[in-house]
Amino acid sequence: MPWRPLDGETFPTLGYHVADQMAEFLDYVVTREQLEFLVAFYEIDPLTCRRIKTRAIIQRPRGWGKSPKLGAVGLSEALFEVVPDGWDAFGQPVARPWSDFKSIINVPVTATSDDQVQNTWAPMLEMARLDSLVNEFDVDPMDTFIGIPGGKIEPRTSSGRSIKGLPGQVAAIMDQTEEWVKGNGGLRLAQNIRNNSTKASGVTIESPNAFTPGENSVAEASARDWDLIESGKYPDLAAARQILYDHREAPADTDPSDRASLEYGLRYAYGDSSDHPDGCVIHNPPCEPGWAPIQRQMLAFLDTSNDPQVLRADFLNQITHATNSFVSQPDLKAIQALNKVISKTEPVTLGFDGSEGRKPGKGTADSTVLIGYSVTQKHLFKIGVWEQPDGPAGENWRPPVLQIEDAVRQAFKDYNVVGFYADPSAGWAGHVKTWEAEYAKRLKVRMSRDEPIRWRQKDLARTTDTFDQLESAISGRDITYDGSPELTSHFINARRDRRRSGYVLMKPEHDPDGSKIDAAWGAMFAYAAGIDALGAKLTKKKTAARRIY
Template sequence: MPWRPSRPGERPTLGPLILDWIIEYLAAPDRAEFEPFVPTLEQAQFILRWFEIDPHTGRRKHRRGVISRPRGWGKSPFLAALAIAEALAPVVPDGWDADGQPVGKPWSQIRTPFVQVAAVSEAQTKNSWAPLLEMLDSDALIDAYPRLEPLDTFVNLPRGRIEPVTSSARSVKGNKAVFAILDQTEEWVPSNGGVRLAEVMRINAAKLGGATIESPNAFTPGEESVAEQSAEFYKNILEGKAKDGGLLYDHREAPPETDLDDRESLMAGLRLAYGDSADHPDGCVLHEPPCQPGWSPLDRIVADIWDLGTDPQTARADFLNQITHASDAWLSQPEWASCASPGEAVADGERITLGFDGSRHRNRGVTDATALIGCRVSDGFVFEIAVWEQPDGLAGKDWWVPVMEVNAAVRKAFSRYKVVGFYADPAADWRSFVAEWEYTYGRRLRVRASQQHPIEWWMNRTQLVVRALEQFHAAVVNGELTHDGSYALTRHVLNARRRVSRSGLQIAKEHPDSRRKIDAAVAATLAWQARLDAVAKGVGRRGRGRAVVLS
């Protein structure tokens, strides 16, 4: 019998069955005596969504999940409960009952279930592994599954096992798990193998029709973490750019205006971030009527935030779950995000300026990126034309920037738009190419870097660089600039770090060999500077304007 809703707006889900199973069989961790594990209303709502079924295919809707909450919210025991349920409970859709409601069966009726709890360090896996072992200490569970054997380093199931994973991506290739927890993915970055590990575990789950859930705290933009990539994927889903929407993304943070120095504002932000787990005497702020007070000690958290040894940015990420920025960031994520206009489009034939920065090859470390960024003259809309970056792994070995593609992108920009200014940092690798661009396109430009070199704009001219960076920064902070929100441009802008010189503030990578590149930020600054020079001379106003030469 096909599924039919019991109430208007209802969607089919195995969630109620799994909730009943969890409450019946699992023990609450960290208790002196046995108590059943009862998810909060907030957690129950996630479970209902996580086990949703596509009524057209009869399969589970979500293959990936993200549950992002502040430290102390209760992610570890909650995900431990989900891991046990995925290993033993009837989580696989198995048609509909006589009333048209979904029913399920355990993985063990299909294949030997393997469930993994993964992190990039052994200490991280203990976050979910320790409560998982405690939750298995239930007479009801042992009676129902007599061959269940919890051990310190793994759990033997009647068929299959649950195991922690801290090894490299290479070593988990053959261990295909039907479900995996990816813990603290804000710390899974390319340098520690976390990005590759996540990729391999998702591929393993995909081969079996399984799923993975991430449990990050707020990530730092620009670190290229797994948590940041998942947030970008969700953004693409919302914008209709992703071809697949199988991600359940649940991130909640305190409002951006939360004032760390004002107790009332801070407490309101904490109550929202912690939801059902907050121990505020008035209960939670998520539901009406409010849920009973939880376990997260908000007064103590306020004291920790106000401790002089606590960095404000760390406090915002850990306790308010706010996605912010590094302490020495040139621009913050909220500042950059406030200027985003992702639906904006630049029409063919519009007046624009271009900025270029790049590198061709590096014998050691990761080659700097090469970026071509545009800026619409009429309103200062900055947009990514192309960014070339060295791939990870073997694909990036002995990689060189594809100069033919770069030349083609420049040629296409001049063909598609009316380019009135083009500033490029030539550097050693690109001087001959910039000279060729000047010969080919120089006469078309309405603003010029100099009389002899209309495009060549050296980033080692300290005073001009400082001024250009100041103007770009001010345009973002004051809302005079908008941008397309593209992933590479955003990442490079947020990667940029403040560096104070005798001449003023400049930007740089976090360290010279960092793989977190900033070239698109430099190119955007050059495009913006060319646009300012064009506007100053009236270029684009009723078709009038004359060339200006920078001294």
């Protein structure tokens, strides 16, 4: 019998059944928010009757309750009915435990240190010792492992014995993956765990706190995968259904100096875990108060000895920035304006930064970018970004010059371009000369009389001053941008490189090859031209020519 939806269900799931088993045998009652995660995680394909999700990432602030939740999920995967096995007489899914299908079952609980792994292991071991579980299942909870039929649940760290090739890994808990980096063996540990999961048709669950961009952690790589999925650039979008990415952070405009704003931001980030007497703010009607001490957390923001970026990451779950980052992710989110429309008559400036393409034997080429800026709306927007494709298609790649020239030509047709600044390096000096000859008469603001477009590379003070002005405009929310993935990632990747007169932007030291920042430079050129246009009082819309009869 095929699946038959009940009560408006959009897909079949074992999530409710797993939650019932948690309550019965683990004395663990999920919140509505946690139930929503289980429903999504245990989604079933209605045609094949197989679980869809093989990889889950749940990111919440500290104290939300990730560790006991993951402990309950780990025990569920090891012992409970979690493997779909057809449909009952009502068209609803039925399931059996992994032990009915496998002779070896292992569930590692992993982190990069003993202290971290205890966050999940301690509540898991406590649940495993409950009479309701021990009396029903053949489990042997010891201090260092939990014996189960066919295997064990066991804490593992990157410093311990290798997890590579662990047989029967039906599930793996990966805790605090924002701390998993190359230096502590976290990247290798994550790869081994995922390989084991693939071999055993199992699942992995990551539970990071907010990561710091630029550290190249496992959590950051997972977020990057999700960004590729959302932007449509993931290598296999059909396979992307297998990934569940559940992240919620405080709104980008949360102001820690404003009590009402901070309180709402914390309540939103903590969801059903918030202990606010009015209940949660993510459901209507609101759920009952939880356990996370919102008022106590608010006091932490008043303590000037605390690092505000750490507080934002820990309690608002906001992915902020490295110490030398150009801008933070919350600041960028706060200035996104996705629905702004640029008219043909308002003054617009352009910024261009070019790449010569991939050099033989070298890594990934820089990007070539064309960025626009509306002088009156104070709005940055992407016109074109040309990047080296992944894989074999990227070998010997060169920017599509004709396509880029067409994009410049089209920009002058589509917009009232009053200024255009471009970096002439990387083989683009001749093109800049051509653009100057073709468009000079239209440009109301110029770098110089003889070279109106060519950015003066030797004028370092102008470059550093403009980057400083652009950062101030972003953090002060004096400008907006279109939220394009390329502009976003290039802004986040950019690091401050200190000079005597200020700073310019460079790539992250850990990833000078893969992390692109060219759109940030292009935005700076467009913004610099916009500042000059504003200084020249070029804020009026162009008046369309009228026929005189």
